[in-house]
Amino acid sequence: MNAIDVTGLVKRFGEKTVVDQVSMQVGEGEIVGFLGPNGSGKTTTIRIMCGLLTPDEGEGRVLGFDLRTESLKIKREVGYMTQKFSFYEDLTIAENLEFVARLYGLFPVRTHVRRTLDDLGLTTRRNQLAGTLSGGWKQRLALAACIMHHPKLLLLDEPTAGVDPKARRDFWDEIHQLARGGLTVLVSTHYMDEAERCHRISYISYGRMLTTGTVNEVIRNAGLTTFVVAGARLNEVAAALEGRPGVEQVAPFGATLHVVGSDAEALRHSLAEFDGREGITVTPGETSLEDVFIQFMADAKDNMG
Amino acid sequence: MKLSSTSMVFSWPRLAALLIKEFIQMRRDRITFAMMLGVPLMQLVLFGYAINNDPRGLPAALVALSNDHYTRAMVTALETTDYYRFGHVVESAAEAERLMASGAVSFVVTIPSDFARRVDRGDNPQILIEADATDPAVASGAISTLSTVASEALLREQGRQQVADEEARSRLEVIVHRRYNPELISQFNIVPGLLGVILQLTMVMMTSIALTRETERGTMENLLAMPASPLEIMLGKVLPYLVVGAVQVVVVLAASKLLFSVPFVGSLLLLLSAILVFVLALVLLGYTISTIARTQMQALQLTVFFFLPSILLSGFMFPYRGMPGWAQLLGELLPLTHFLRVIRAVMLKGAGLQSIAPEIVWLVGFVVFFAAIALARFRRTLD
Numbered sequence: 001m002n003a004i005d006v007t008g009l010v011k012r013f014g015e016k017t018v019v020d021q022v023s024m025q026v027g028e029g030e031i032v033g034f035l036g037p038n039g040s041g042k043t044t045t046i047r048i049m050c051g052l053l054t055p056d057e058g059e060g061r062v063l064g065f066d067l068r069t070e071s072l073k074i075k076r077e078v079g080y081m082t083q084k085f086s087f088y089e090d091l092t093i094a095e096n097l098e099f100v101a102r103l104y105g106l107f108p109v110r111t112h113v114r115r116t117l118d119d120l121g122l123t124t125r126r127n128q129l130a131g132t133l134s135g136g137w138k139q140r141l142a143l144a145a146c147i148m149h150h151p152k153l154l155l156l157d158e159p160t161a162g163v164d165p166k167a168r169r170d171f172w173d174e175i176h177q178l179a180r181g182g183l184t185v186l187v188s189t190h191y192m193d194e195a196e197r198c199h200r201i202s203y204i205s206y207g208r209m210l211t212t213g214t215v216n217e218v219i220r221n222a223g224l225t226t227f228v229v230a231g232a233r234l235n236e237v238a239a240a241l242e243g244r245p246g247v248e249q250v251a252p253f254g255a256t257l258h259v260v261g262s263d264a265e266a267l268r269h270s271l272a273e274f275d276g277r278e279g280i281t282v283t284p285g286e287t288s289l290e291d292v293f294i295q296f297m298a299d300a301k302d303n304m305g
Numbered sequence: 306m307k308l309s310s311t312s313m314v315f316s317w318p319r320l321a322a323l324l325i326k327e328f329i330q331m332r333r334d335r336i337t338f339a340m341m342l343g344v345p346l347m348q349l350v351l352f353g354y355a356i357n358n359d360p361r362g363l364p365a366a367l368v369a370l371s372n373d374h375y376t377r378a379m380v381t382a383l384e385t386t387d388y389y390r391f392g393h394v395v396e397s398a399a400e401a402e403r404l405m406a407s408g409a410v411s412f413v414v415t416i417p418s419d420f421a422r423r424v425d426r427g428d429n430p431q432i433l434i435e436a437d438a439t440d441p442a443v444a445s446g447a448i449s450t451l452s453t454v455a456s457e458a459l460l461r462e463q464g465r466q467q468v469a470d471e472e473a474r475s476r477l478e479v480i481v482h483r484r485y486n487p488e489l490i491s492q493f494n495i496v497p498g499l500l501g502v503i504l505q506l507t508m509v510m511m512t513s514i515a516l517t518r519e520t521e522r523g524t525m526e527n528l529l530a531m532p533a534s535p536l537e538i539m540l541g542k543v544l545p546y547l548v549v550g551a552v553q554v555v556v557v558l559a560a561s562k563l564l565f566s567v568p569f570v571g572s573l574l575l576l577l578s579a580i581l582v583f584v585l586a587l588v589l590l591g592y593t594i595s596t597i598a599r600t601q602m603q604a605l606q607l608t609v610f611f612f613l614p615s616i617l618l619s620g621f622m623f624p625y626r627g628m629p630g631w632a633q634l635l636g637e638l639l640p641l642t643h644f645l646r647v648i649r650a651v652m653l654k655g656a657g658l659q660s661i662a663p664e665i666v667w668l669v670g671f672v673v674f675f676a677a678i679a680l681a682r683f684r685r686t687l688d
Binding site: 047050054072076080085098099100102103104105 | 330529
């Protein structure tokens with residue numbers, strides 16, 4: 001049984017279709033990254049899955065429960081971490097956790113709270129008001145609170161926004177550890193390195209699911225060719241390449257240029273005249289996930305006019 | 306899964322979670338907490354002492370164009386009614402006119418120069434009393450006592466004590482019993498009413514922001530994602546304020562006894578039960594508002610929107626029976642109207658359950674009505 005199995009989800013707010021025919025299958029124990037530009041419908045899709053929004057069309061099951069009729073059962077088995085910190089800032093860390101423990105019926109409350117505090121290394125700060133915590137600690141608290149009742153599915157909405165790299169790495173280690181224990185995770189993010197830490201990724205743009213698969217599959221399926229241009233005065237080269245047939249992206253990476261296009265032949269042809277000129281070298285390169293996403297975003301914009 | 310948490314609609318541990326959380330937040334919000342206890346006491350003392358529907362010792366000016374013993378007797382008689390306090394004795398009507406226009410005096414009593422002569426001749430003596438009727442309440446009591454006081458004073462001064470007595474005997478005697486409050490002390494009416502008004506203001510205001518505060522702080526999304534039912538969320542929000550209301554009731558009732566010596570002739574238990582129903586209706590009204598309002602500001606505006614008609618049409622400020630029929634009908638739709646009848650009846654008249662039963666039925670009706678609307682309006686999703 002898939003942890004998430006939804007098809008044809010549609011959600012409209014007024015005239016605007018925010019989620020458009022989104023289907024998604026996530027297997028048990030999988031970590032799936034949910035990517036897409038701002039306003040692409042990631043949060044709305046996640047909210048539909050945890051029963052916070054009712055879809056206008058489409059159906060599906062989450063953890064085997066019907067999305068439309070059994071949202072209360074879904075809520076009990078799902079841990080949802082909101083994008084914005086949404087625990088009580090005027091309650092202490094321990095009080096927030098006690099609140100959650102009682103709501104989920106975790107008895108004895110004291111034991112559950114103490115264990116959670118220990119696991120996350122928050123014991124020394126238990127009496128600190130949640131509102132006075134820094135971003136990283138708030139995120140730890142939120143994660144602690146939403147895995148306290150041992151959910152089977154974790155929905156994380158941009159959990160690491162505004163968190164430093166060390167805390168981010170700790171966070172991901174924690175997620176992988178939980179997944180090894182059988183927890184399914186759907187996590188939305190903007191960070192490429194985080195996407196690469198997922199078993200699979202799904203890319204959504206303007207409410208439409210554009211692609212899904214492992215990182216390598218997504219890159220391969222995008223059908224992009226990349227060349228790395230190295231040498232002197234790359235600014236001029238970049239300017240000269242802009243707009244040439246087959247050249248779709250020109251992006252500086254350190255001392256090199258990444259030139260990306262979907263028409264490999266045209267791209268090679270355009271680059272040929274620069275190769276060898278004034279000590280410039282052109283070599284075939286690896287297409288990165290970021291290149292693929294930039295391409296998606298550019299294409300989506302074209303489609304939208 | 307444990308038995309206690311299998312019910313989707315209601316479970317004690319989940320309600321306990323919400324209640325504990327609400328009490329902690331209440332305790333942390335010191336200013337609001339102080340307001341909830343301080344405001345009732347402040348309002349009670351302020352309004353209890355300040356509001357008076359039968360004002361006495363009102364400033365008056367005397368235009369006495371002669372200074373004979375009849376005039377002096379008349380002035381003394383008027384002053385002993387307690388309604389008039391002659392602070393100004395002026396020579397001309399124009400000066401008196403100016404005093405009244407400026408608001409320095411509420412009455413001008415003019416005793417004409419031929420007053421004594423006319424009295425002696427038995428020629429229909431007249432005095433003129435001009436009242437500032439911009440506020441009718443100020444003038445009415447003072448004017449109503451006038452004619453009898455004046456004529457009796459005159460007869461006595463003429464040495465016709467016997468005639469005065471005879472006249473008093475033969476006159477149609479109207480016996481007036483001022484029941485429940487023989488001295489017409491405004492506080493006896495105002496102070497019990499204030500309890501209702503204070504409860505209405507604080508209870509509705511505090512609960513009206515219950516849900517909007519969660520929404521504005523972003524905690525609503527989380528609360529909805531967790532397994533709390535609409536009933537539990539509603540009770541978790543309104544029950545803590547029932548406790549706050551109870552404290553206010555004790556404060557106001559104690560103060561009305563100690564500060565204003567308001568009589569309490571009815572059953573305390575009956576009154577407290579009625580108050581409980583009333584407060585429950587209020588917190589549910591507030592909670593209903595919070596399911597409608599999108600921001601805390603809107604919630605407060607809606608609270609005021611309900612509060613004004615409540616004090617104006619309930620019979621707190623103005624006599625209920627004096628309002629036109631349609632206004633009375635509107636008044637019936639306000640919980641405060643029914644509560645005022647209950648508390649005045651129980652405290653001042655010693656009414657029993659039987660005589661206040663219709664009002665209690667109304668109050669219970671409000672509880673059911675508001676709870677039903679609130680539960681129907683509660684959005685379990687963010688749609």
